[in-house]
Amino acid sequence: MFKKILSSIGIGAAKVDTRLNESHCTPGGELTGVVHIEGGSVEQSVDSIYLFFNTLYKHEVNDKSTYSTFTIEKILLNEAPFMIGPGEVKEIPFTVNVPFNTPLSVSQSKSWIETGLDIAQAVDPKDEDAITVQPNAAQQVILDAMDELGFRLKKADTEMLPARHRSGRLPIAQELEYSANGSRFGRQLDEVEVVILQEEGSIELLIQVDRSVHDLGSLFADLTGTDESTHRVRYDAARLSPAEVRRDIESMIEQSI
Secondary structure (H helix, E strand, O other): OHHHHHHHOOOOOOEEEEEEOOOEEOOOOEEEEEEEEEOOOOOEEEEEEEEEEEEEEEEEEOOEEEEEEEEEEEEEOOOOOEEEOOOOEEEEEEEEEOOOOOOOOOOOOOEEEEEEEEEOOOOOOEEEEEEEEOOOHHHHHHHHHHHHOOOEEEEEEEEEOOHHHOOOOOOEEEEEEEEOOOOOOOOOOOEEEEEEEEEOOEEEEEEEOOOOOOOHHHHHHOOOOOOOOEEEEEEEHHHOOHHHHHHHHHHHHHOOO
16 A cells, blocks of 8 residues: 555656657658556556657747747557556557657757656656657758758747647747858848748748848738738649749849848
C-alpha cells in the first residue's frame, strides 16, 4: 500500500523514454522511433501514450517579448489501456507524420517531441527529445531562391497569427527575416520578411518588403489592405519551379520599391 501511495506522487512510478531512430526530420515527412516504458515498484494502468510536437513561439506579455511552448499536434499512440508490472519493460514502436508548418530549426527556433503517459491517480511520466527540423523539398526551393538572389538569413521567429489569417492552419507561423545586403536590392531595401505556409499539395509564400514592418502581426495585418509591399503567391508543391519562384520573388520586390 505504501508503494502505491509513493507511485501516485511519482516516486517509484513507471518511467518513459522515447528513442528516436533519427532526430532530423522534415515537415510532412515521417518520424520513427520506440517509446520505452519501464514499470516502477508497483503495477500501474497506462491509459494513454501521447506524443506532442512542441515548439517555442514569441509573444508579448506586459509589453515585453517572451517565449512560450506551443503544441503543434498531439498524437495518441495506443488503442487501449494496458498494465505495466513492477520492473516490466514494454516498447511501443511508432511512425508519425511531422506536421506541416513545424518551424524550421534555424536561428532561435526550437522544436521537440514530448512523450506523456496517462496513468490514473498518479503523476504522469514525461520525456522530451529535441528534433532538428530541416526544410522539405518544396521549402528548400524557396530558401534556395532567396540565397541565389543574394539575400542572407538574419533571424527567424515563430509568432501567433491574427485569427482572420489562420484558415484552418496552425495559429502560429515562422517568419524568416533576410538582409538585403548582397542582393541587387541592397541599396533600396534593408530587409525582406518571408513566411512559408504549407499544406498537403500546396505551398504559399508571403513576402513583406516594407522596412517598417518587423513582426508577423504587422505583416499579416497588411494582407487584406492595399499596401503594395505585402505580397502572397500560392504554388502546387509538386510542380514548384526554382526559376518561377525566383522570378516571382524579384517581381514582388520590384513592385514595392
